[in-house]
Amino acid sequence: MNNNKGFNWFIPIIILVMVLFLVPGFLGDSNTKNIGENDFYKLVQSGKVGEVMVYRDTPKAEIFLNKAAKAEQKSAAKKDENPLSMLAMKPGPDYTLTYGDLRYFQERFNQINSEAPADKKATMEFGTSKSPFSELLFTALFWIAIMALFYFFLFRKMGGGGGPGGQIFSIGKSRAKLFDDKEKINVTFKDVAGLEGAKEEVQEVVDFLKNSEKYTKLGGKIPKGVLLVGPPGTGKTLLAKAVAGEAKVPFFSLSGSDFVEMFVGVGASRVRDLFAQAKAKSPAIIFIDEIDAIGRARGGKNFSGGNDERENTLNQLLTEMDGFGTDTNVIIMAATNRADILDKALLRAGRFDRSIYVDLPELHERRQIFDVHLQKIKLDPEVDRDFLAKQTPGFSGADIANLCNEAALIAARNSHEVVTKQDFLDAVDRIIGGLEKKNKAIKPSEKKRIAFHEAGHATVSWLTEHAAPLLKVTIVPRGRSLGAAWYLPEERQITTTEQMLDEMCSLLGGRAAEQVALGDYSTGAQNDLERAYKQANAMVTIYGLSEKVGHVSYYDSSGQNDYAFSKPYSEKTAEIIDDEIQRFVQSQYERAIQILTDNQDKLTALANKLLEKEVIFREDLEEIFGKRAWDPELTEKPVSNAEVLPATATDATNVEQQNETPQAEPKLEH
Template identity: 65%
Template sequence: MADEKTPNKKPKFNAYWIYAILIAVLLSMTVFNSDSQWQDAPRTNVSDFERYLNDGDVKKVVVINKQRALVYLDQEALAKDAHKKIPKTTFLKQANTGPHYEFEIGDLTLFQERLQEAKAKGIQFDYDFKTKHNIWTDYIGILLPLVLFIGIWIFLMRRMSGGGAAGGGGQIFNIGKSRAKLFDEKTDTKVSFKDVAGLEGAKEEVQEIVDFLKNPDKYTSLGGKIPKGALLVGPPGTGKTLLAKAVAGEAKVPFFSLSGSDFVEMFVGVGASRVRDLFKQAKDKSPSIIFIDEIDAIGRARGKSNFTGSNDERENTLNQLLTEMDGFGSKENVIILAATNRADVLDKALMRAGRFDRQIYVDLPDLRERKEIFEVHLKPIKTSESLDTDFLAKQTPGFSGADIANVCNEAALIAARNGKKGVDKQDFLDAVDRIVGGLEKKNKIITPEEKKTIAYHEAGHATVSWMLEHAAPLVKVTIVPRGQSLGAAWYLPEERLIVRTEQMLDEMCATLGGRAAEKVIFNKISTGALSDLEKVMKQARAMVTVYGLNNKIGNLTYYDSTGQSDYNFSKPYSEETAQVIDKEISAIIEEQYERAIALLEKHKDKLTTLADRLLEKEVIFKDDLEKIFGSRPFEKKEEQKETPESILEKEDGGESKAS
């Protein structure tokens, strides 16, 4: 067992080591084959050489490559004081036989004439001319640029083909291979449906896919065909990828997982080649599952973004994918799963029956499903015994599974920061505030006048929402800056499936309550209502152009659920209708603004009391509003008994977040 746990510390093989060794060998050959004696001889000059020659000290002169002369002295000359600097022995303790000097000869013809003149004078010495070549230097001059060019070319090709990543795309000659990661059912895939909380409807759909792979004869014996593909559609973070992993874990078959961007490459034809290789591998390991995450990277509608008229590599990849999915027979037992949050941009040919037979919508979790998701993510966290998951589920409407996981992690970090031994209810509330509202900035510099304006602005929201029947009642208001907003308010909305006209109008009136309060109290308005105006503008435009809730426009909608209008440069209505739409939007907003002003004028004293308390405490809760306004006459009994879902609406320049 000890050997299994001991990590392998051996260095990994790298091809670049081979290149380094080859270069080192070539350089060493160059160095060791050079004339070391030539380099070790002491330097002298022509004048000293002529003096040594005339004194009869020179025994031999050898001219190398017509440039340098090597001078050899006789043994008697070495004993003279003029040559005492010359070592008598070499580093191997052998007699120094020369060369004893070396120097640049300059003009070869002139130097040769001087040697002949010395000979004519009767001076006894020998001289010779030699040419020496280092063959390895010549080879390096030819081979080194070629080796460098090949090395740079291989390096660039590896980078462009995936940079040595895992899978077939890591090498230049395997660039067309599929980069899908294969999960083995015995070792890798450990996720099951028990690990997927909520998503009951989606789990029922994919459970049949698992049954198809486990017992195909049960369905084919009656003449039915196994579905070829299922498309998981839903907002980000709802668990589409997790659901696909659970299918692989339950089916216990080979599971090929990759992203749509893995098919995209700068080389022409690579994407299509990878599609062919992926489906070939899946058929070889049948029964199996192919999962393509974010399929909209290659599955976008063709011909929409190709304005240049040139060939589009992404379209070629999609065409190959369509061909491969059509080529599957019912007996091959290969099912394709895909996930996207942009189903509206996918190509019609990809969505048709026979390719993706089923479209499974993975929606945001409801109250009961959020509780189940909390229970899954709370298992590794040390929580207090009094923590209630029902309460946590009610505090997080509109949160996806990924958001809930983030809340649990943030709560654990907050508890650890405060030195607690367990995560309690307040830590989770602080985590929700932190994630939705942003980081609390208590040290932000705000003048007293600005703080007063913010307090009345938030008090205006609270007052109007408390007085209107269909507006979401308030839970907490703060004037402590959070994120990009200067104030924040938490509301208690109902999780409605349909919204009526009066409900939308009451919400718009409550949203404009902040600016209306500034008008009523100061008779001035500020830029702090940016997010309010953005929100009501979207709501009013949706009433008029989307939901058909305007009497003058009538029962018409200009909404296109297919997303085709995004590529059009013209609007689906005339200029006259556009003017009517603008007037109706403006009329709706101004009417609710005047309505908010009238409400605040009527309850001005209570508005002032609420703002003063907010300035004093900086944070007020529902109990403070009940002391000032009393109980809401139209409040439901269920709302009085328990705390319903809360939501944060950021004001004063921040973006508003709604469920």
């Protein structure tokens, strides 16, 4: 089995170092020469000897020249110097001498040394010679310690603890995690709720790897790449895990950022190594999560200049994907939520043949997702899963998982034996609106303004046909908002002009209520105004719903054109667009003013009820306004206070409110 560790160069390096430093002849200065007694006395007399080391237990002495003589000697014979002498543990003697009688040798040295110049006299030291074995052992231990530290700090630390691709000599190896017979994934398609269309596509890929003859006998070819595209949290990575659990073939999993490294050429090297491993184990699957990390479009937007390592990695990936043979049986799966920025060469047929869009779950898919996540929760039998699915439009699979977990935590915090429906209500309030702040001090005048603001939203949305039906209004501070209104947006694929105008009018109902009831308005409608502008801007520049601008769209769905420094229209058209946006917003604001003026008594009654109860539900609005004539489905089956599950929150009176209803903003239809 290929363990992907590569050849370990550290062991031969250790052996080479041990040979260099432990073999006799490399320990000290190899330039040491033997010298006779007469030549030694001449050196002493000329003042060139600095120190003489005499060993009592052996008739040998080591002569060390002084600095001046050593410098003169090195300049004269520099080309013959052994470069390994610089690596010696300590400087070796310049000469060695074998003497006869120690007493005579000492007397003769003292006599001649007295004749040397006063500033160049030599000194004589006495000692005992060291054992060659002990010196060898000390040197070996020293260098072993040095190499151990070198190995730990450079090899281990640099590679993040070692392992495949962790050592510096295998830094170009792929960091993909291999799942095969020894390391399996227990996730299967049964664990993936919803995503019927996406599962059908990837199941066919798995079936091709298992039963390739079924397709090849008819002349079909294996798809080389499958790209999973969709918003965050919709289950792209979970779907890939299910493929790994179902395929029963080697599955290589890694992230797009695993190719990125500070060293030049590493990304391309890892791509080559990854595909080499996959080909060796074919049939196999390679899954690259967040492929936009290396698959971003080349050229045009690269202002860094010079060589781009990411582009080199992408080029290598393109080459490897297009170089497969029909009998290789290696499939590339990738996931991203930024498909618009991917390079066109990566998306062409022959590389990523299939692009599977993993969208937000529909009603029946959310019901299936709830079934999966509620299996591990001790649930109250009265909790209706169909009701939860209906009240969570726009929720992704990750959002639903978070909702179930948050409900369980709230139930445990309240010491409940089971997770009740009210726990789910509180969980949604916590997720959408933020943590409730009952102790936040608010002036009575500000509280009154907040009540009229929220009552204005509720009134306008109740009295306009296409606005989202209201579920709950509160003036209790949550998170960064001082109040909020929850609606249940209709799940629709397209939106008409009347529907968008009614939603815009509902957004502006808060500020209009402040003007009608209090005579002025505050900064609390900042989020409402922002969302209304985005809606009007989308109507004019994206959806072509303005008669003056015409049936044109300036939106670039491909993401390839950059309008940061230029606009796709003239200055004259820009003025018309500004006028149309202003007309849409102003007309709906005046419409909201008219609606609230005609129903000012009901607006005041609703605001007073909000001040009294702080939280009101749909039934409270029915008591004041009556049932909505154009909404018979909701009026025939009213929802009690305990059953209300707020799905989306609208801005209250806070400049930094961030809880926006996904359906309230313009949503591009593809």
